[in-house]
Amino acid sequence: MKGSRWFILIMVLFLAVMFLVEYNLPKKFVWNPTFSRHDYQPFGCAVFDDVLASSWPEDYYLSDWTFYNFENDSTDESIAILAVAQRLKFSETDRNAILRLAERGNKVILAATAFSLSDTLGYDMSYTWFRASELKKYVGAVNVRDSLYWLPDSATAYPAAIFEFYPQLCNVYFTKYDSLSIPLAERGSEQSRLKKDSVELSAEVTAAGPVALRRPVGKGEIVLVSTPLLFTNYGMLDKNNAAYIFRLLSSAQDLPLYRTEAYNKSEYEQRSPFRYFLSQPALRWGLYLTVITLVLFMIFTARRRQRPIPVIRQPENKTLEFTELIGTLYFQKKNHADLVRKKFTYFAENLRRGIQVDVEEDGDDALLCRKIANKTGMETEKIATLLARLRPVIKGERNVSEQEMKDYIEGMNEILKRI
CATH class of the missing domain: 3.40.50 (Rossmann fold)
Structure with missing residues (x-):
């Protein structure tokens, strides 16, 4: 900033000296x-x-x-x-x-x-x-x-x-x-x-x-x-x-x-309309003042200005808000079985990736229960009971109440925690 001020000062002094020199030179006749x-x-x-x-x-x-x-x-x-x-x-x-x-x-x-x-x-x-x-x-x-x-x-x-x-x-x-x-x-x-x-x-x-x-x-x-x-x-x-x-x-x-x-x-x-402007003292001085104003505007706006730094806010976590919104929709519709089915899809995917067990295949539940019990340390009977009760809900053969929905989800969460 100091360098630009010195530059402007030197230019103003140079122009003033040139003006004085030109003003004092002998006038040439045309x-x-x-x-x-x-x-x-x-x-x-x-x-x-x-x-x-x-x-x-x-x-x-x-x-x-x-x-x-x-x-x-x-x-x-x-x-x-x-x-x-x-x-x-x-x-x-x-x-x-x-x-x-x-x-x-x-x-x-x-x-x-x-x-x-x-x-x-x-x-x-x-x-x-x-x-x-x-x-x-x-x-x-x-x-x-x-x-x-x-x-x-x-x-x-x-x-x-x-x-x-x-x-x-x-x-x-x-x-x-x-x-x-x-x-x-x-x-x-x-x-x-x-x-x-x-x-x-x-x-x-x-x-x-x-x-x-x-x-x-x-x-x-x-x-x-x-x-x-x-x-x-x-x-x-x-x-x-x-x-x-x-x-x-x-x-x-x-x-x-x-x-x-x-x-x-x-x-x-x-x-040229400027002939008339220059012939009238008031209009002539108005034209001069306009030119002087434009020159001063160019001088004072020519210096470099720093652009404003935009305020970047941290992205908000909308996950909880989205979860609450989805939960509210399900609660209003009372569609507990559909919520259990979506939870079971998430549950099956985690078992497939975690212990290589596909619970979505219901061919031999006894074998699946033993594998899950071996990996999690839970009782085989408890796992077999949970799967037996979930199968009809997953297939859409029966509806569940709110309390049953909570029990099923808590049972699946317990297995996931032990993996």
Whole structure:
């Protein structure tokens, strides 16, 4: 027992030391884009949502509604809807809902590297897939930023400005767009750089293409942004580039803003019920306490336990009880002759084994009596009288009384004692 206690103590100390070491290690960032409201990693949106919730002029909401749900909402209040994802794949129902929302005076802001609206809004885009490993290699080797140029726009009333980002975050742009779409910002080529304090686009600057378009539709508008990674925690905290994000959202600053996560959920997030448990503090702590309780139960029940020793009682002698039961049955039936016959069978067997005399053969009782008398030392006449009286009873020719039964049994017992 002492050895197991020392083992448990050593294991607990080892786990505590490992926990402290892991807790004090530098935290590693995960650069996978999730755009999740619960993700505090660089490309999550927890910080982004907190900043907008505290600084947006109107109300800011997080929602799981699709555009079809927003379009079928019974309220007639104009709103702004923001959808951020790596790629936005809309169904025909979603596309129709987006157009009807904009026609009714709502603002729809879509940030992604690919949309499903090219046939509807008449644009073409370049295509590049984001890889976090390429971003790390580029920052470690080159560490040069590209420029995004904010174009003067009468609708937003913002002056021209320059914002700098790593090229992997803004390398998707619109290669073609129709005359109804208004560019809001363009990406400069890597060879053309402007000083940070410059706010004019000189002739030396070569624009690669717009990265943000504003398309009026009916009473509202649709804003397409090809740089979704800027709408994350990293984009919000990277230098003073938060101003660029607010410029893109400024056309909706007088409306309540809804950010929907209906189009950026992974299959795991949609199916796992633990997502909701972990998102609620009370349920999360309940889950933690359940796991801790199970671990403690496993620790305290893992030690070896001795099984209880069963109590083995000495077998009881039921012979006397059985004899009394049989005797009671015979006494109640008054069948004394049958009892004499069973006693005689036992008597004959003992004589056969003890002195090799078979009294069940009644051919020559005189000879049997002499043999028994020689072996036992009893009188021959007494033995002959007993056998003569027993023969009719054994053959079932006569019945006996209780006293006769006792006399016969005592006579047989006397012979047995002398063998």
